[in-house]
Amino acid sequence: MIHSTLRAFLEQPVMMVIAVGEASGGAALGRCLGLRLPAGDGPIEVVFxxxxxxxxxxxxxPSRAVALTLVHPSTYRTYQLKGRIETVGEGDAADMALADDYIDRMIGMLGALGVERDVIDRWCGIDAVMRVAIRADDLFDQTPGPHAGERIPA
Known part of the structure; x- marks a missing residue:
C-alpha cells in the first residue's frame, strides 16, 4: 500500500488527521503528532x-474503521488511507521522541509559510500520547482538482 511516491511524500512533514468510526455512525477525529512507516508489509503507526x-x-x-488524511501544507497535495486499526496502545519514549521531532519539523515548515507559533501550539500537545497501528486497505488521491477522490492502485 505504501508505494515509493507516497513514501517520499510521507518523509516530509505533513499534516495528519485521523478519523475513527464510532458505533453511532459518526466519527471521532484528531490531529496526529507523528507517523512511523513500516519496513515491509506491516501497519502504519501514528501517534496523537x-x-x-x-x-x-x-x-x-482494534478492528475499528479508520481514515488517515495526509496533507502537505504548501502544496495542498493530499492522500487518504482507509483501513482498520490493528492495535492501540499508550505511547512510549520512542513515540514521545517521534512527536517532538514531528512538532519541531512542523513548526519550521508552517512558520516559513507565515503561521504564527501560538496557532501551531494549539494542536501540538503531547500529553498522554497514544499509538495507533493502521492496516491500510485503500489509498485515495484527495488533492483538490479533477482526480480528487480517485482510488490509487496498490
Missing part, C-alpha cells in the same frame, strides 16, 4: 495526544 483528543482515544480500538 489522548489528552487533546479524548473522543478519539475512547473510540480507537
Amino acid at each position: 495526544s489522548a489528552w487533546q483528543w479524548p473522543d478519539l482515544a475512547r473510540s480507537a480500538g
Whole structure:
C-alpha cells in the first residue's frame, strides 16, 4: 500500500488527521503528532495526544474503521488511507521522541509559510500520547482538482 511516491511524500512533514468510526455512525477525529512507516508489509503507526483528543482515544480500538488524511501544507497535495486499526496502545519514549521531532519539523515548515507559533501550539500537545497501528486497505488521491477522490492502485 505504501508505494515509493507516497513514501517520499510521507518523509516530509505533513499534516495528519485521523478519523475513527464510532458505533453511532459518526466519527471521532484528531490531529496526529507523528507517523512511523513500516519496513515491509506491516501497519502504519501514528501517534496523537489522548489528552487533546479524548473522543478519539475512547473510540480507537482494534478492528475499528479508520481514515488517515495526509496533507502537505504548501502544496495542498493530499492522500487518504482507509483501513482498520490493528492495535492501540499508550505511547512510549520512542513515540514521545517521534512527536517532538514531528512538532519541531512542523513548526519550521508552517512558520516559513507565515503561521504564527501560538496557532501551531494549539494542536501540538503531547500529553498522554497514544499509538495507533493502521492496516491500510485503500489509498485515495484527495488533492483538490479533477482526480480528487480517485482510488490509487496498490
